[in-house]
Amino acid sequence: MEKLVLLLDRRWSGGVSTHSIGLLLSTLTLKKLIEERYGKVEVGLYFIAQEGDFSKFYKGNFDQLYEKYLEGDIKEIIKYLTNNIYKKPSNKISLNRLIDELSRDDIDFKIFGNLGSFLFNTLGEKHNLDKILNGDNFVITAHSEFAGDLLTDMYGAIVINPYASKYVSIETRKKIEDLFERRLKKGYTDEYVTKEVIEILNDLLYENDIDSIIFNVEKGFLDDEFKKYINLMSKLKEGYIIFPTNILYEQTNNLLKSLNNFRLNLFIGNPIVMHEPMYMVTLERAYSEEINIYKESYKEIYKDTDKAWLLYSGRISLERGSNELLKLYEDLIKEGKKLGLIIISDNIDEDSEFYKKILELSDKYKGLEVHLYGKGFGNSLHEDPLYYIGLLKSLGELKNTIYVNTTYLESYGLATLEALIFGNLITIYRDVSGLRELKEKGHLNYKLSFKDYQELKNKITEVIEDIKNGKYDSYINKDVIEELKKEVDPEKVAEKYAEIIYRYLESESTEKEVIGNKNEEVLAVT
Amino acid sequence: MALDDVVKNSFAQLSNDTSLGQQLYNAIISSLNDTLQATAKQIEMQLDPKINKSLKYTIEGFSINSTKDNINPSQLYSDMVNIYKQNVFGNSTFSNIFLLSTLYIRGLKKLGYPDPINGRREYATRQERENAQNLTNITGELLAESLSQYYQSIGKNVTKPDIMANIDKFASALYGAYSGVINLTGYYIITKTPNIQLLESSTRLMSTLNETFISTIEGSVYSMYSKLQIPEAVALILGKLGQIGLYNGIFDEMHKKIGSYIGQGLQQPPQQAGQYQGGQQGNQPQQPPQPPANQQPALQQQQARRIGPNSPLQRVNLNTPQPKVIKSP
Numbered sequence: 096m097e098k099l100v101l102l103l104d105r106r107w108s109g110g111v112s113t114h115s116i117g118l119l120l121s122t123l124t125l126k127k128l129i130e131e132r133y134g135k136v137e138v139g140l141y142f143i144a145q146e147g148d149f150s151k152f153y154k155g156n157f158d159q160l161y162e163k164y165l166e167g168d169i170k171e172i173i174k175y176l177t178n179n180i181y182k183k184p185s186n187k188i189s190l191n192r193l194i195d196e197l198s199r200d201d202i203d204f205k206i207f208g209n210l211g212s213f214l215f216n217t218l219g220e221k222h223n224l225d226k227i228l229n230g231d232n233f234v235i236t237a238h239s240e241f242a243g244d245l246l247t248d249m250y251g252a253i254v255i256n257p258y259a260s261k262y263v264s265i266e267t268r269k270k271i272e273d274l275f276e277r278r279l280k281k282g283y284t285d286e287y288v289t290k291e292v293i294e295i296l297n298d299l300l301y302e303n304d305i306d307s308i309i310f311n312v313e314k315g316f317l318d319d320e321f322k323k324y325i326n327l328m329s330k331l332k333e334g335y336i337i338f339p340t341n342i343l344y345e346q347t348n349n350l351l352k353s354l355n356n357f358r359l360n361l362f363i364g365n366p367i368v369m370h371e372p373m374y375m376v377t378l379e380r381a382y383s384e385e386i387n388i389y390k391e392s393y394k395e396i397y398k399d400t401d402k403a404w405l406l407y408s409g410r411i412s413l414e415r416g417s418n419e420l421l422k423l424y425e426d427l428i429k430e431g432k433k434l435g436l437i438i439i440s441d442n443i444d445e446d447s448e449f450y451k452k453i454l455e456l457s458d459k460y461k462g463l464e465v466h467l468y469g470k471g472f473g474n475s476l477h478e479d480p481l482y483y484i485g486l487l488k489s490l491g492e493l494k495n496t497i498y499v500n501t502t503y504l505e506s507y508g509l510a511t512l513e514a515l516i517f518g519n520l521i522t523i524y525r526d527v528s529g530l531r532e533l534k535e536k537g538h539l540n541y542k543l544s545f546k547d548y549q550e551l552k553n554k555i556t557e558v559i560e561d562i563k564n565g566k567y568d569s570y571i572n573k574d575v576i577e578e579l580k581k582e583v584d585p586e587k588v589a590e591k592y593a594e595i596i597y598r599y600l601e602s603e604s605t606e607k608e609v610i611g612n613k614n615e616e617v618l619a620v621t
Numbered sequence: 622m623a624l625d626d627v628v629k630n631s632f633a634q635l636s637n638d639t640s641l642g643q644q645l646y647n648a649i650i651s652s653l654n655d656t657l658q659a660t661a662k663q664i665e666m667q668l669d670p671k672i673n674k675s676l677k678y679t680i681e682g683f684s685i686n687s688t689k690d691n692i693n694p695s696q697l698y699s700d701m702v703n704i705y706k707q708n709v710f711g712n713s714t715f716s717n718i719f720l721l722s723t724l725y726i727r728g729l730k731k732l733g734y735p736d737p738i739n740g741r742r743e744y745a746t747r748q749e750r751e752n753a754q755n756l757t758n759i760t761g762e763l764l765a766e767s768l769s770q771y772y773q774s775i776g777k778n779v780t781k782p783d784i785m786a787n788i789d790k791f792a793s794a795l796y797g798a799y800s801g802v803i804n805l806t807g808y809y810i811i812t813k814t815p816n817i818q819l820l821e822s823s824t825r826l827m828s829t830l831n832e833t834f835i836s837t838i839e840g841s842v843y844s845m846y847s848k849l850q851i852p853e854a855v856a857l858i859l860g861k862l863g864q865i866g867l868y869n870g871i872f873d874e875m876h877k878k879i880g881s882y883i884g885q886g887l888q889q890p891p892q893q894a895g896q897y898q899g900g901q902q903g904n905q906p907q908q909p910p911q912p913p914a915n916q917q918p919a920l921q922q923q924q925a926r927r928i929g930p931n932s933p934l935q936r937v938n939l940n941t942p943q944p945k946v947i948k949s950p
Contacts, residue, residue: 460949
């Protein structure tokens with residue numbers, strides 16, 4: 096019997112959370128695939144959850160989920176994660192038990208859903224990592240870009256924080272601000288920014304006494320986390336590390352290079368670049384009839400063909416470019432365009448500045464119509480993603496909507512791919528990092544990328560005109576979308592994981608066979 | 622006549638069939654009759670657009686699109702139904718063969734095989750897979766029997782085991798032909814008008830009718846098998862029911878029932894963005910109208926089997942989150 100373990104990090108919202116659902120579905124398929132080849136497979140399922148300031152650990156019931164998977168009850172599997180059903184008190188386990196169970200010798204292969212699982216808790220301490228990652232039988236998926244995240248944190252703590260000016264020198268603040276702007280402008284964290292970030296952090300933590308005062312509270316914490324990160328990176332020579340895009344791999348490599356300037360020898364042994372599993376593909380397959388009903392319902396709302404719609408889905412924040420989105424909408428309405436704006440975001444509500452700004456615009460201009468969906472308004476489309484798929488499909492069928500992604504930083508572009516796959520929507524996006532890569536791979540229409548605000552506005556104006564003239568379909572390549580959909584299907588991703596595991600298990604057994612043969616030879620000689 | 626009456630009459634005819642034997646009838650047929658009548662009652666509810674919102678929108682879309690194109694929706698519907706009937710029930714030998722092939726392929730799909738036309742796979746519950754195994758055994762046997770009889774009637778010397786050896790291939794070809802019936806109705810629309818929306822809504826309507834029909838027959842076979850777990854006996858009864866026109870009768874009742882709603886205007890149109898604008902800022906999301914509570918459960922049991930347990934449909938039909946709308950005054 097083969098034994099696998101899966102650790103999912105449920106502490107974060109956004110991409111990591113979405114990926115953990117997809118990865119669970121992929122692992123359910125994976126069990127089936129491996130069983131077909133090797134016989135019975137046992138899978139241990141573990142979770143990290145955030146409770147207050149602490150990480151807590153849970154052991155899930157994979158067999159129960161596998162039953163549901165075989166029954167086709169995909170919704171229940173997803174609810175197990177999203178409704179925190181795994182967090183039953185009886186499922187709670189201690190850190191030590193988690194470490195013991197993840198370190199067992201009889202585990203054939205380990206799957207970790209997030210490279211960051213080992214950060215912001217004590218799993219990343221060297222003695223724990225040595226136990227957990229005690230061989231090369233593991234795969235870890237990277238999601239975020241650590242140097243970029245560090246820079247964002249420093250920007251928040253030192254540039255935006257009004258109290259920081261009392262403690263941090265003008266030079267350091269200016270340097271961080273310049274690096275932050277350079278990163279936004281380039282659309283990714285280049286080698287120079289990475290190197291500077293590491294040097295500033297080194298200064299703040301260990302060299303510059305004056306500036307480091309600001310870190311009096313946080314210094315120990317950051318110091319610890321940074322050490323854990325280096326511990327973790329030192330383990331990546333072995334095992335397999337999955338990156339959703341080449342650019343994320345490149346950025347991680349840049350960081351390792353910068354760290355190697357401090358006499359370290361860090362590198363990634365087996366990098367693999369592949370798509371993340373998109374759980375909504377499985378949902379769509381399993382509940383197509385139900386989705387159809389929602390689609391028809393949303394069509395009733397958006398079928399006014401006289402008006403085109405802009406759709407934005409994601410966080411409302413500076414680095415997501417949401418201010419530019421609103422400016423774009425304002426400028427187009429001002430010009431008298433018949434245009435609506437749909438915003439799907441779980442981080443705005445009636446108290447947010449963004450919402451107030453929309454209210455101001457509605458007083459100022461005629462013809463404004465903004466539709467908001469999100470937790471803050473009690474109408475989130477992500478509570479039951481079938482609604483979201485239904486909405487995307489309705490907009491796609493009505494052929495009057497443009498999906499706009501104004502973000503400056505994107506390691507993968509999951510929401511953009513969802514709009515493309517489920518809605519076949521015209522997708523306009525900034526020419527940055529992960530999105531640029533999707534363009535280069537031919538997944539996104541190369542004509543629809545923009546570099547700055549003026550180009551965004553020109554392209555949107557052109558596309559609106561084309562939609563009016565019935566040329567919507569000229570922007571959509573259904574073959575590419577179908578192909579992409581297959582690539583992100585959790586079942587397809589499971590096949591890729593299976594290949595990794597077969598490769599590992601079969602190289603192991605060859606190794607054992609060689610040792611066995613050698614022993615036999617020795618015995619024969621004796 | 623209601624659907625359960627169609628079932629009742631068919632079973633009344635079976636009671637006079639001496640080949641089944643009086644003893645078998647007494648023991649089994651009466652209980653099957655009750656089961657199938659209960660199934661028929663549930664199907665009737667599923668065919669009620671006041672309860673089945675998906676059907677409601679499909680019918681409304683069809684009626685609106687044809688009226689916009691100055692085409693009488695009732696007439697168009699009747700034409701499409703005739704095309705369907707001519708192709709599916711026009712030849713009594715093949716109507717049975719088409720249905721058996723379709724049931725056989727649907728069973729295979731539940732067992733994990735891809736659809737022979739589009740290659741798609743579908744999920745099936747463990748219970749459905751177990752039933753599907755029996756269904757494919759029953760329908761496979763019946764299909765081979767019907768096909769060998771047909772070939773013998775046209776002078777081709779082929780035995781049932783010869784057909785059974787390639788049953789999947791026969792069934793796939795026939796299933797493909799049967800599925801093409803919906804495309805034929807689409808072809809008919811295209812010859813009348815370039816209106817693609819009408820084409821889409823007509824195809825959707827006919828697909829809904831077809832799916833309801835096939836799943837009813839399938840459901841009946843499952844219920845029959847659950848009561849009488851002897852494949853040979855179920856096969857015998859199914860064959861007899863086909864011969865006495867039960868399937869044709871069921872289809873007639875279904876299309877009439879849907880036809881009676883076409884062009885009626887049903888209810889008031891569903892909520893639109895314009896209805897909750899009012900020019901006011903900060904409107905609260907509105908809840909869409911909910912079906913009367915006493916109309917939900919039977920339909921939900923049907924849908925739950927087809928669209929998975931704990932579906933939001935089981936809670937409230939069409940409870941889709943509505944946007945919070947901000948509009949200029």
